[in-house]
Amino acid sequence: xxxxxxxxxxxxxxxxxxxxxxxxxxxxxxxxxxxxxxxxxxxxxxxxxxxxxxxxxxxxxxxxxxxxxxxxxxxxxxxxxxxxxxxxxxxxxxxxxxxxxxxxxxxxxxxxxxxxxxxxxxxxxxxxxxxxxxxxxxxxxxxxxxxxxxxxxxxxxxxxxxxxxxxxxxxxxxxxxxxxxxxxxxxxxxxxxxxxxxxxxxxxxxxxxxxxxxxx
Numbered sequence: 576x577x578x579x580x581x582x583x584x585x586x587x588x589x590x591x592x593x594x595x596x597x598x599x600x601x602x603x604x605x606x607x608x609x610x611x612x613x614x615x616x617x618x619x620x621x622x623x624x625x626x627x628x629x630x631x632x633x634x635x636x637x638x639x640x641x642x643x644x645x646x647x648x649x650x651x652x653x654x655x656x657x658x659x660x661x662x663x664x665x666x667x668x669x670x671x672x673x674x675x676x677x678x679x680x681x682x683x684x685x686x687x688x689x690x691x692x693x694x695x696x697x698x699x700x701x702x703x704x705x706x707x708x709x710x711x712x713x714x715x716x717x718x719x720x721x722x723x724x725x726x727x728x729x730x731x732x733x734x735x736x737x738x739x740x741x742x743x744x745x746x747x748x749x750x751x752x753x754x755x756x757x758x759x760x761x762x763x764x765x766x767x768x769x770x771x772x773x774x775x776x777x778x779x780x781x782x783x784x785x786x787x788x789x790x791x
Contacts, residue, residue, distance in 0.1 A: 584620040587622075588623075594641045596641075597683065597690070607633045607636065609625050637689060639691040640691075642685060655673070658730070660752065662694075662753060670735070674686060675735065677734070697771070723759075724763075726750070751765075768782070
């Protein structure tokens with residue numbers, strides 16, 4: 576691996592990129608069947624070892640956006656039919672959809688469809704998760720008590736605004752999935768806690784002010 580944040584694995588029909596700034600080593604790629612990703616092998620990823628369709632399918636499993644692809648047919652990764660936030664048990668917020676994340680660098684293409692955002696307040700790579708929740712012993716099972724106002728339609732852009740020293744403000748059609756897997760909340764606008772202190776997780780309740788949360 577190079578010391579650059581992004582490693583490119585070139586193939587005949589499709590290229591795969593791995594962004595070390597976003598990876599939290601969940602293993603969705605390394606545990607996939609087939610020879611696309613093989614731990615201990617050089618190179619670790621070989622896009623020509625499987626079909627183009629399999630490359631796309633496996634890369635799209637990555638929930639953090641660390642993996643992305645460039646299909647040489649020019650066909651981009653499609654936006655999912657709905658925007659969703661999964662509130663991980665003792666972990667981050669996993670967003671998927673047609674994402675527009677405020678301030679996201681142009682060289683992070685994966686986060687336009689999939690990303691893991693910190694909700695414990697301890698990440699050193701805010702707004703992205705860097706696994707600091709484990710060291711911080713962050714505990715929250717991901718229960719969601721509110722049903723939300725509901726939705727009349729699904730899909731479309733989901734804007735994610737990073738409020739200074741405050742929550743994530745989400746604007747767009749959205750479903751929130753509890754840590755249990757239950758589809759729990761639906762609506763078109765909400766503010767989610769990213770300081771770890773809210774007593775109404777995953778929603779913001781203003782606790783970031785008393786907690787002295789700093790987003791930088």
